[in-house]
Amino acid sequence: MKRNGNLFKKLRIGFSVLVTLAATGGTPAVMVSAQEATYDLEATLDIAFASNLTTLDPHLTTNQATRDVGRQIFETLLTLNENYEVVPSLAESYEISEDGLTYTFFLREGVKFHNGDTLEASDVVASMEKWLETSTQGKANLAGAEFVEVDDLTVELHVTQASLIVPYVLADQAPFPAIVPAESVASADETGLTEFVGTGPFQLAEWTPDQQIVLERFEDYVAREDESSGLGGKKEALVKEVVFHIVTDTSTRIAGITTGEYDIAFDIPLDNAAQIESLEDVTSVFSPAGTATYVFNNAQGPFADPKLRKAFNAALNVEEALLTAYSNPEYYTLDSALALPDQTDWYSQAGSDQYNQNNIELARQLVEESTYDGEEVVILTTRDYPDHYNLAIVAQQTLENIGVSVRLDIYDWPTTQEVRKDPANFDLFPMTFAIRPTIHQNPFLDSKAEYAGWTNSPEIDELLVAITQESDFSAAKPLIDELQAEVWNYLPIVKLGNYTDLAAVNHQVEGYSELIGPILWNVGKTE
Amino acid sequence: MARYVAKRLLALIPVILIVAVVVFMLVQLTPGDPASILLGDEADAASIAQLNAELGMDLPLREQFMNWFNNVLKGNLGSSIFFKKPVTEMFWTNFKPTLALALYAEIIAVVLALVFGSLAAKFRGTWLDHAVNGFTVLGISVPSFLWALILVMVFAVYFRLFPSSGYKDLSNGFLPFMRYLTLPAVALGLVQSSIMTRITRINMIEALESPYIKATTARGISSRKVVFKHALKNAFLPILTVIGDSFGGLITGAAVVETVFNIPGIGQLIINSIERRDYIVIQGSIILITFIYLSLNLVIDILYGVVDPRVHLESEAS
Numbered sequence: 001m002k003r004n005g006n007l008f009k010k011l012r013i014g015f016s017v018l019v020t021l022a023a024t025g026g027t028p029a030v031m032v033s034a035q036e037a038t039y040d041l042e043a044t045l046d047i048a049f050a051s052n053l054t055t056l057d058p059h060l061t062t063n064q065a066t067r068d069v070g071r072q073i074f075e076t077l078l079t080l081n082e083n084y085e086v087v088p089s090l091a092e093s094y095e096i097s098e099d100g101l102t103y104t105f106f107l108r109e110g111v112k113f114h115n116g117d118t119l120e121a122s123d124v125v126a127s128m129e130k131w132l133e134t135s136t137q138g139k140a141n142l143a144g145a146e147f148v149e150v151d152d153l154t155v156e157l158h159v160t161q162a163s164l165i166v167p168y169v170l171a172d173q174a175p176f177p178a179i180v181p182a183e184s185v186a187s188a189d190e191t192g193l194t195e196f197v198g199t200g201p202f203q204l205a206e207w208t209p210d211q212q213i214v215l216e217r218f219e220d221y222v223a224r225e226d227e228s229s230g231l232g233g234k235k236e237a238l239v240k241e242v243v244f245h246i247v248t249d250t251s252t253r254i255a256g257i258t259t260g261e262y263d264i265a266f267d268i269p270l271d272n273a274a275q276i277e278s279l280e281d282v283t284s285v286f287s288p289a290g291t292a293t294y295v296f297n298n299a300q301g302p303f304a305d306p307k308l309r310k311a312f313n314a315a316l317n318v319e320e321a322l323l324t325a326y327s328n329p330e331y332y333t334l335d336s337a338l339a340l341p342d343q344t345d346w347y348s349q350a351g352s353d354q355y356n357q358n359n360i361e362l363a364r365q366l367v368e369e370s371t372y373d374g375e376e377v378v379i380l381t382t383r384d385y386p387d388h389y390n391l392a393i394v395a396q397q398t399l400e401n402i403g404v405s406v407r408l409d410i411y412d413w414p415t416t417q418e419v420r421k422d423p424a425n426f427d428l429f430p431m432t433f434a435i436r437p438t439i440h441q442n443p444f445l446d447s448k449a450e451y452a453g454w455t456n457s458p459e460i461d462e463l464l465v466a467i468t469q470e471s472d473f474s475a476a477k478p479l480i481d482e483l484q485a486e487v488w489n490y491l492p493i494v495k496l497g498n499y500t501d502l503a504a505v506n507h508q509v510e511g512y513s514e515l516i517g518p519i520l521w522n523v524g525k526t527e
Numbered sequence: 528m529a530r531y532v533a534k535r536l537l538a539l540i541p542v543i544l545i546v547a548v549v550v551f552m553l554v555q556l557t558p559g560d561p562a563s564i565l566l567g568d569e570a571d572a573a574s575i576a577q578l579n580a581e582l583g584m585d586l587p588l589r590e591q592f593m594n595w596f597n598n599v600l601k602g603n604l605g606s607s608i609f610f611k612k613p614v615t616e617m618f619w620t621n622f623k624p625t626l627a628l629a630l631y632a633e634i635i636a637v638v639l640a641l642v643f644g645s646l647a648a649k650f651r652g653t654w655l656d657h658a659v660n661g662f663t664v665l666g667i668s669v670p671s672f673l674w675a676l677i678l679v680m681v682f683a684v685y686f687r688l689f690p691s692s693g694y695k696d697l698s699n700g701f702l703p704f705m706r707y708l709t710l711p712a713v714a715l716g717l718v719q720s721s722i723m724t725r726i727t728r729i730n731m732i733e734a735l736e737s738p739y740i741k742a743t744t745a746r747g748i749s750s751r752k753v754v755f756k757h758a759l760k761n762a763f764l765p766i767l768t769v770i771g772d773s774f775g776g777l778i779t780g781a782a783v784v785e786t787v788f789n790i791p792g793i794g795q796l797i798i799n800s801i802e803r804r805d806y807i808v809i810q811g812s813i814i815l816i817t818f819i820y821l822s823l824n825l826v827i828d829i830l831y832g833v834v835d836p837r838v839h840l841e842s843e844a845s
Contacts, residue, residue: 052799054565054609062567136569174567190581191565191608209610209617210799211791247692247789251676255684255691414559414804421572443569450571 039524044241045509047520048253050267052210052246057192058178059131064434067174068266068517069213069244071231073114074178074198077105077124077155078171080437082230082515084343086167089224089232090119090179090199100162107153112220113181114203121149126185128157131177137441138177140449141169163468164476168437173516201237201521213244228522230515238511238524257282257504263525264509266518268502269386270331281507287514288340289501290432292325292332292387293493294395295444299454301427302377302404307370309491312395312428315363315402318356321394322497325387332499337484338439340498345473346439350481351488355495363402376407380426384413387499391430420452432499435516439483440464444492455492528832535825543817547599550813551592554806560584561608561804582608595810604811609803614811617796624694625785625792628715629777631708635716636723637770643720644727645754648735659724666721672783675714679787682710692789711788715781719773726769730762737761764835771827775820 051065058070079089088094091105111119128147132138138145144160159166170177180197187194196204201223202215217237228234245262247253254272257265258279268276268284276284294312296303303309318334326332336355339346377399381392389410396406409426411419419425429452436442443451447461463483470476487493505512511523562578563570579585586594598605604614647659683691689710695703734740735758743753782794789795793812800808831838 052802054803060567061565062569134566134574136571136574139571190578191611194611208791209607209612210621210795245693245789249786249789251679252692252787252789255679258684259687259691261690261693411558412802414564414802415557417563417568418558418560451569 038526039238039510040527041238041240041524043239043525044243045239045264045520045523045525046262047242047244048247048256048262048265049213049244050248050250050253052248053207053213053244055192056196056204056207056213057188058174058176059127060134060175060192062136062174064174064517067176069215070178071173071176071200071517072202072215072242072520073196073200073204074176074180075200076171076177076179077128078167079231080171080173080515081232084230084340084435084437084515085345086171086437087229087232090124094167101159103157103159103166104150105155105157107155108222108224109153111199111222112218113199114197114218115181116220117181119179119199120152121155123182124155124179125149126182127179128155128177130185130188131175135172135175135177136443136449137169137172137175140446141165141440161468164470164472165438165440165468169441171437172441173437174434201235202242205241211246213246215242215244216240231519235521237521242520254504257506260506263506264512264518265504266501268504270326270328270502273328273331273502276502276504279504283505283507285503285505285512285514286331286500287503288342288435289499290434291338291498292322292391292432292496293430293444294391294496295429295431295453295493296491297423297427297453298456298492299423301423302370302372302375303427305371306491307366308372308404309494311363311366311370311372311402311404312399313354313491313494314357314359314366315398316356316494316496317358317398318496321391321398322499324394325390326499331502332497334497336488336495338442338487338495340435343435343437345476346480348477348481348484351485354488360402367402367404372404374405376405377427378407378409378425380409380411380416380419380429382411382413382416385432387432388430391496395428395430423452423454431493439480440468445487453492455490457486457490457492459486460490460492528829532825532829535828539818539821542821543814544596546817547596547810547814548592550810551595554809555588555591557804559804561806564803565609595807599811599814604814605807607800607808608805614808615815617808618793618812618815621791621793621796623696624790625778625781625794627704628708628711628781628785628790628792629774631705631712632715632719632777632781633770633774635712636719636773639716639720640723640727640766641759644724645731645759647724647728648731649750649754651732656728659728663721663724666717666724669718670783671714671718672787674717675711675784675787678710678714692787694788694790708790711781711784711790714784715777719777723766723769723773727762727766730765731758734758734762760834764831764838767827767830767834771823775823778823779816779820 053065053069054063055061055066056070058066058074075090077089077091078086081087090108090111092108093106095104107119107121107124113119125147132142132145141163142159146158148156148158150156178198180193184193184195184197201218201221203218205216206214217240221237223234223236226233247256250269253262253265254268254275256262273284276282296309298304322332322334323329334356336352337347337349341347379392379395381388383389392408396408399406416429420429433442439445443449444453444455445460446464447456460483463479463486467476467479467483470479503514503518508526509523510526513519560579561582562575566574566578583591595605606613607617610617643659647656650656679691682688690707693707695707697704740753740758743757781792782798785792785794786798793816797809797812800812
């Protein structure tokens, strides 16, 4: 019996060790006194970030992860307020010449970079030229444009053709024209910037690839005086540090926000919304995230025939499709317009009679009338984005219901991008698009854009140009309506609706909001 | 002994060459490329092609392989396309958490296995034996990531005893280091211990039946000494094999548990590199893992000779 006693004694000791280990944990100590209201100004904001950052060069890529982190440390000449209208940011103001060919930007004085240098026109010119070189929107909408230094605080933009949408293009969010020092532009290589110096309220402290990005308050930040609205106006870093923890696994993000390890968790799947709602000290924040669509291969294959596109559109039950993709009507709105209702300059209900017809009879008839002769239609999708995948299933069932045979090709996301390059590989894919400041920035409209889909509508091309030639938006409105109607006629895509994404925010965090991505200035932690 | 080690090390080279070729082909033949990932979804084909050319991706495959492998032989595994850091640096940074996790899991597994395997063998047929058997079956059938999720739910979210994810290295102190690693190590260790317990039990049963053990007991040596000092030592060789296999498997295959617990180990490094199509890092990491795994096998083989002096590692002729 002694022998067993010894063994059990050892087991008990081992167990106590484990319990001691567990007990040494606990809530981290909260620091220091606040100076303003009830916020702890020395606090750290711990964020569970869903995407892995591949680059911090905002000129280079449309990746949303780069946008989300980059916008906290970089600033632009112009940006968007809460109504998606263009407002000056690093520019104090700007003027447009009579003929619309010259834009003059007057820079704010005394703005500091994170390395201590003062912002000057030469930095703006170098940054904007770099952005023009690599951004798809810059190249598409500002072909042949040139930025010129006039004096230390004045920069001119010379465009080859007057266009109403130039300020919107300059306020684009991904890639966004971050203003960096001219030296940073000079030291950049083919994969982008090698140093990340901006003018924003936070500066980059540390980037450990695949693990975390740490930003800290930029003490010498020069803020605007006007009231903050959306991405514009006064910005204050109300926390000392923002840590983006890269947590790609959903259950890990949810566990972390539940236990309080993270203050904010991004990209909570809508399926888990009820679970987040049930947590006492966590708030759900829903923000417009983008538009859900189906994109056709307009260049070759069965859908090159507009009749078949119309057939698919006629058969679609949009309610069902969006419910399948987003699981709860609270998380999406049905809308035929390409723009959000808040984007008053661009929002148009034209063509909505073509939307959500749910008319199987008509669809089958249109299939008859089309050139479709029984070949297999290939739907391309990925499981990496569950909403894409669910929309693909709905499309498959809809098509099979009207007598079209379907094959579903499922790959991982990078492979779908590769496969999409060749029009022989697919006929349809579901896609979500981020909110853009203008309709023009949707890649599936312009025939010159070469976006997988290869839209080729002279009418759409003409309207896109005509809109830019108008003097203001009230004059452009009838043309925007025509464009929207033509999109429903030509059907380069089928717009389904607008969806929201869900961020879980700890109740100690105040002031959090999103506008095409998270805004982490003016966000404080109470004690 | 030295000649044996030298021979084994030389034998590594053809293995690594084969692995290099296979990995290179697999990675290059997979659709997707780093430029598309870097530039994003809406980049135009011309920009992507240009960046790929600048990165050297448009050279013929044989040339790309020769360039890369020549450097590997010189000890230069290249640098990440995305982060400009040398592959060796990125690998070793990520290797430390994986090694720590594997060691911790292995210790848990070995302790559990030796203790309960031996006890089950000693008390064969009793409730203890049945309980251990039942538990090992459960441990083998339930995958490690499911254990991980259950442990997180119970101990991290419900009881708030341990953190639900993350990793703190030793610079933050030994106690936090252990706290963050405990749940993942238990998740991995439970599965490994099940296999090891069964092997231990079988080998211990055999050892305990042998005549020399009966003789030892007859001489009055305490039961505990008989089991743990005499029988276990002699039954140890097959157990050592399992330990070696299991440790190798833990080093190379903890990827899922690393993902659930967000531990920046080599599993995560390789998964992330594959998602980004960071070819150089994928290729270099696989080469390094192969090297580590083969070296581990070599160490185990040498340990055979240490644990059991009757084992001759080299052939009689030498």
